[in-house]
Amino acid sequence: xxxxxxxxxQIGKLLVHIAENGHSFELDCDxxxxxxxxxxxxxxxxxxxxxxxxxxxLDMKLESQRPLSAYKLPSEDQEVFLFNKARIRSNSQRPxxxxxxxxxxxxxxxxxxxxxxxxxxxxxxxALKALPSYERQFRYHYQRGHVIYxxxxxxxxxxxxxxxxxxxxxxxxxxxxxxxxxYYRMILQNYMNFVKCYSQQHQSHSNLLxxxxxxxxxxxxxxLLPALQTSNRKCLLDFVKEENLQKLVEDCSSxxxxxxxxxxxxxxxxxxxxxxxxxxxxxxxxxxxxxxEATIKDHQRYLIEQKSIMQALSKDVNTVKKLVDDCLIxxxxxxxxxxxxxxxLGPMYDGHDKSYLPKMQACERAIFSLLDFCKxxxxxxxxxxxxxxxxxxxxxxxxxxVRYKFSVFTEALNRQNDQFEHLKVIxxxxxxxxxxxxxxxxxxxxxxxxxxxxxxxxxxxATKRDAEVRRREExxxxxxxxxxxxxxxxxxxxxxxxxxxxxxxxxxxNLLDIDISDLDRYAPECLVGLSSKNEKHGxxxxxxxxxxxxxxxxxxxxxxxxxxxxxxxxDLVEGSELVEIAGTSKLEVENAxxxxxxxxxxxLICSISPEYECESLDDSKVESLLKNAAEKTVEALxxxxxxxxxxxxxxxxKQMQCESYxxxxxxxxxxxxxxxxxxxxxxxxxDTSNFALPTVKPDDSKSEISGDGEAHMPHVSTEAxxxxxxxxxxxxxxxxxxxxxxxxxxxxxxxxxxxxxxxDSSMLEPHHDEGHPCDKEGKDGGMVLATSSMAxxxxxxxxxxxxxxxxxxxxxxKISADLVLELQSALAEKSELHxxxxxxxxxxxxxxxxxxxxxxxxxxxxxxxxNNRKLLDESQIWQKKRQGKG
Numbered sequence: 067x068x069x070x071x072x073x074x075x076q077i078g079k080l081l082v083h084i085a086e087n088g089h090s091f092e093l094d095c096d097x098x099x100x101x102x103x104x105x106x107x108x109x110x111x112x113x114x115x116x117x118x119x120x121x122x123x124l125d126m127k128l129e130s131q132r133p134l135s136a137y138k139l140p141s142e143d144q145e146v147f148l149f150n151k152a153r154i155r156s157n158s159q160r161p162x163x164x165x166x167x168x169x170x171x172x173x174x175x176x177x178x179x180x181x182x183x184x185x186x187x188x189x190x191x192x193a194l195k196a197l198p199s200y201e202r203q204f205r206y207h208y209q210r211g212h213v214i215y216x217x218x219x220x221x222x223x224x225x226x227x228x229x230x231x232x233x234x235x236x237x238x239x240x241x242x243x244x245x246x247x248x249y250y251r252m253i254l255q256n257y258m259n260f261v262k263c264y265s266q267q268h269q270s271h272s273n274l275l276x277x278x279x280x281x282x283x284x285x286x287x288x289x290l291l292p293a294l295q296t297s298n299r300k301c302l303l304d305f306v307k308e309e310n311l312q313k314l315v316e317d318c319s320s321x322x323x324x325x326x327x328x329x330x331x332x333x334x335x336x337x338x339x340x341x342x343x344x345x346x347x348x349x350x351x352x353x354x355x356x357x358x359e360a361t362i363k364d365h366q367r368y369l370i371e372q373k374s375i376m377q378a379l380s381k382d383v384n385t386v387k388k389l390v391d392d393c394l395i396x397x398x399x400x401x402x403x404x405x406x407x408x409x410x411l412g413p414m415y416d417g418h419d420k421s422y423l424p425k426m427q428a429c430e431r432a433i434f435s436l437l438d439f440c441k442x443x444x445x446x447x448x449x450x451x452x453x454x455x456x457x458x459x460x461x462x463x464x465x466x467x468v469r470y471k472f473s474v475f476t477e478a479l480n481r482q483n484d485q486f487e488h489l490k491v492i493x494x495x496x497x498x499x500x501x502x503x504x505x506x507x508x509x510x511x512x513x514x515x516x517x518x519x520x521x522x523x524x525x526x527x528a529t530k531r532d533a534e535v536r537r538r539e540e541x542x543x544x545x546x547x548x549x550x551x552x553x554x555x556x557x558x559x560x561x562x563x564x565x566x567x568x569x570x571x572x573x574x575x576n577l578l579d580i581d582i583s584d585l586d587r588y589a590p591e592c593l594v595g596l597s598s599k600n601e602k603h604g605x606x607x608x609x610x611x612x613x614x615x616x617x618x619x620x621x622x623x624x625x626x627x628x629x630x631x632x633x634x635x636x637d638l639v640e641g642s643e644l645v646e647i648a649g650t651s652k653l654e655v656e657n658a659x660x661x662x663x664x665x666x667x668x669x670l671i672c673s674i675s676p677e678y679e680c681e682s683l684d685d686s687k688v689e690s691l692l693k694n695a696a697e698k699t700v701e702a703l704x705x706x707x708x709x710x711x712x713x714x715x716x717x718x719x720k721q722m723q724c725e726s727y728x729x730x731x732x733x734x735x736x737x738x739x740x741x742x743x744x745x746x747x748x749x750x751x752x753d754t755s756n757f758a759l760p761t762v763k764p765d766d767s768k769s770e771i772s773g774d775g776e777a778h779m780p781h782v783s784t785e786a787x788x789x790x791x792x793x794x795x796x797x798x799x800x801x802x803x804x805x806x807x808x809x810x811x812x813x814x815x816x817x818x819x820x821x822x823x824x825x826d827s828s829m830l831e832p833h834h835d836e837g838h839p840c841d842k843e844g845k846d847g848g849m850v851l852a853t854s855s856m857a858x859x860x861x862x863x864x865x866x867x868x869x870x871x872x873x874x875x876x877x878x879x880k881i882s883a884d885l886v887l888e889l890q891s892a893l894a895e896k897s898e899l900h901x902x903x904x905x906x907x908x909x910x911x912x913x914x915x916x917x918x919x920x921x922x923x924x925x926x927x928x929x930x931x932x933n934n935r936k937l938l939d940e941s942q943i944w945q946k947k948r949q950g951k952g
Contacts, residue, residue: 072259078140080104082121084112084452085149085238085758088231088444097135101128108148120149120879122241124559147238154455161448166224166441171217174209177202193408197393200411203388207418208379214426216374221430221437222369225362228440234450243347246458250343253465256472257336264329271322274489278315281493284593288496291588293578302495302593310490318486332475339464358443365436368429373482375422382414401704496593501672503589507582507666513574514658524568524656531563538562582661585668594672614732655804692931706917713910720903727896734889741885 080093082104091106091111105116121147123137134140152158284288285303289295298304389407418556538559545552580588 073297078142080134080140080146082108082146082148083234083238084114085147085235085242086153087164087448088234088238090230090234095134095140097133097140099134100130101132101134102130104128104134104146105130112148114150115152116149118152119149120151122147122245125245145237149238149242149455153452154459156456156460158452158456160452163445164226164448165440166437168220168224168437170218171213173213174206177206193405194393196408197386197390197411200408200415201383203385203389203415204379204383204418207423208376208383211372211376211379211423211426214423214430215369215376218372218426218430219369222362222365225365225433225437227361228444229355229359232444232447234356235447239451239454242455242458246343246461247347249462249465253468254340257470260475261333264475267479268322268326268329271318271482271486271489274486274493275315275319275322278489278492281496283313284496285492288499288589290594291578291580302499305495306492314488318489321482321485321952325478327474328478332471336468339461339468340462342457343461346454346461349454358440362436362440365433366585368432372426372429375426375839379418379422382418385414386411388462433748478885496574496589497672500585500589500591500593501669503578503580503585504579504668504672506578507585508662508669509574510577510581511661511665513656515655515662517559517570518655518658520568520570524566528565529566531566534563582664588635592750692928695927699921699924702917702920706913709913710910711908714904717903720899724896724899727899731889731892731896734885734892738885738889745782 077094077096082091082093084090089112091108093107095104101121102116105119105121108114108119109116116130123139126137128137128146130941138144140145153161256568285305286301288302290301290304390412393407427825429630542554542559
């Protein structure tokens with residue numbers, strides 16, 4: 067069968083196994099050999115007709131017209147199995163019992179002196195005459211043992227061959243089973259997809275039929291808006307022709323029941339196929355081949371025992387032959403005693419006749435029994451393979467039939483879906499109407515938001531224009547004194563930016579005049595039909611009512627920050643800094659945002675396909691969702707606790723810092739008070755009669771105060787002012803001081819706002835709040851005294867004190883300035899610390915708010931799952947009732 071061609075040709079041996087009996091054939095071929103040539107050889111060798119041959123290599127079917135190279139054959143690690151299609155037909159007969167072809171070996175003939183004469187046969191001594199007889203008997207025993215051993219070995223090899231054939235049949239069954247499993251998995255996946263699709267559609271159509279009357283009543287009870295009503299359309303039911311609905315429902319119901327019955331029959335048929343295939347995969351031969359292999363290996367000890375007996379018999383033959391040869395030589399010399407030799411051979415003969423040969427016969431009988439056992443198992447295996455292959459062929463035929471039915475049922479599924487499309491349209495009228503009204507509300511809110519953003523943009527541009535105008539005026543004010551005006555005008559520096567007018571052409575002018583609160587009035591939630599709509603819309607309503615409640619403006623602003631983040635990519639105005647202008651205040655813009663979001667959510671819920679009502683959650687999905695929700699809740703609580711602990715630790719640290727700062731501030735205040743008291747005491751004890759106040763010009767005072775107000779004003783003490791004013795001995799001097807300091811007092815009032823706001827309030831209290839003895843001298847001079855005392859005390863840092871009272875003024879001023887700077891620094895740190903604490907508290911409140919929101923979502927999810935479970939239970943109960951009625 068080998069062919070010769072140019073180039074390198076892959077030549078090898080192709081091993082082909084017959085599946086029905088386990089026989090094997092080895093062919094010499096090359097890669098260019100056609101499969102048809104192999105089939106013709108197998109036809110002549112096995113007797114299987116070419117048309118009945120099915121060649122499989124793993125899961126590949128060998129086609130007659132293709133060469134072996136198409137299947138990567140011949141190959142040492144690949145084997146081909148031949149299946150007889152005539153045997154796997156349902157009407158084929160079972161295989162006949164198989165007969166093992168064993169060559170029978172006859173026992174040797176009994177020895178006789180006539181066949182093999184010996185010289186000692188004619189000896190006069192009976193002992194010498196017996197020696198040739200022993201030799202002939204020993205040789206006979208050996209020959210008979212050899213024949214028994216050969217027969218045993220032939221039968222043992224037959225058992226081994228039967229074992230190999232059984233293994234071949236086992237592998238052939240695996241190949242056939244694997245081929246069936248491949249097609250069965252494909253058809254099973256198609257069946258599962260079909261059942262899943264049918265179950266969803268069946269439940270959806272069942273709900274349509276059951277709830278159709280309720281849907282009609284809802285549509286009839288829902289009146290259209292007055293602006294939408296016409297003479298022929300008063301309610302939602304007027305969108306369809308009511309007279310055709312009853313016939314449509316009856317037709318759909320009849321088709322639904324008929325298709326349900328057909329699918330039930332198909333499910334029963336596929337269930338039988340599934341049960342048959344699974345039983346086929348689980349079935350095995352009546353015996354285990356591995357056990358038979360172990361039994362055959364165990365019987366090999368009988369061959370070993372026969373070999374040892376043969377060695378003993380051969381040794382005895384050699385012994386008797388040597389004795390006979392020695393007797394022939396010693397007969398002439400008369401030196402050997404024959405009686406001794408005969409007496410030694412007697413026990414050996416008894417051992418052959420009573421021990422060796424019976425043992426070999428027993429071993430032979432054991433191998434004979436093993437061969438019969440193997441024959442029976444082989445016949446059983448042949449019948450099992452025959453039945454198994456018939457079942458596989460029937461299962462494959464059924465799978466093909468089911469595969470053809472899939473296309474029919476799929477087409478029927480689509481046709482019925484089209485038939486129920488009219489009912490789906492009727493059921494979708496209510497949600498679509500509610501979604502349209504929600505879209506109207508959303509567009510109105512979006513228009514308001516759009517207009518508000520335009521107004522805010524105009525306001526922002528106007529603010530920038532004003533800033534630019536002021537900057538240009540200041541520039542001209544500075545440089546116009548140096549450059550002539552006509553030159554500046556020629557440069558174009560007298561131009562001003564024009565006003566920016568933001569105009570938007572009106573749009574959406576034909577929208578209905580409805581608000582978010584009118585949705586439930588004109589299109590109630592019952593039109594949607596979702597199980598969880600009340601909870602979802604309830605949450606939305608809560609947001610809406612909160613946005614319209616003026617008493618909850620703080621919570622509204624917090625929510626507005628989150629909602630404004632959604633518009634960061636499109637808005638031109640930052641959500642946190644909305645400018646309040648006419649008609650577009652921050653509250654109105656944020657309210658418009660919330661209305662748009664709420665209306666969009668309602669429209670989305672209404673737009674969800676009603677098919678989602680029919681999707682049921684099995685126990686595994688419910689448990690998975692609950693587990694995920696529980697894990698997220700635990701994680702959120704853990705993060706909240708950790709963050710709370712972190713904030714508590716930070717608050718403790720800041721509190722300790724505050725206490726330290728407060729202690730330090732008290733110490734500085736005490737030191738400053740002591741220094742002022744000491745300075746005032748020194749000034750009072752001095753000679754006031756020699757006090758000389760220099761003339762102070764109003765302009766000079768003004769410039770000094772405006773330049774150094776922040777440095778000197780913190781040192782002003784009301785007590786010192788009053789004491790100095792009381793120490794004055796001349797009213798004329800006081801009046802003069804009062805006249806000279808009028809302008810200073812006015813500047814003092816203006817510059818008081820320049821004081822550091824972080825200073826302690828006790829340092830800035832006015833002097834007239836404290837009782838002082840000097841105020842009792844008279845009402846007429848009280849104002850003059852107060853004015854003069856302030857002027858005098860303010861001029862003291864300007865070196866206005868006489869030489870007697872100015873005791874180391876530079877040292878006191880330096881110490882006071884250092885103390886005030888240190889006090890200012892401490893107060894600034896204290897203020898920053900309070901700000902940090904307030905910020906952390908705000909963050910903690912935000913975290914608690916988010917956690918509360920998360921807990922509400924978890925609770926809502928639990929309620930939704932419970933509602934879904936109830937719907938599933940009700941649907942299953944209804945379906946069981948339908949099946950019971952059917």
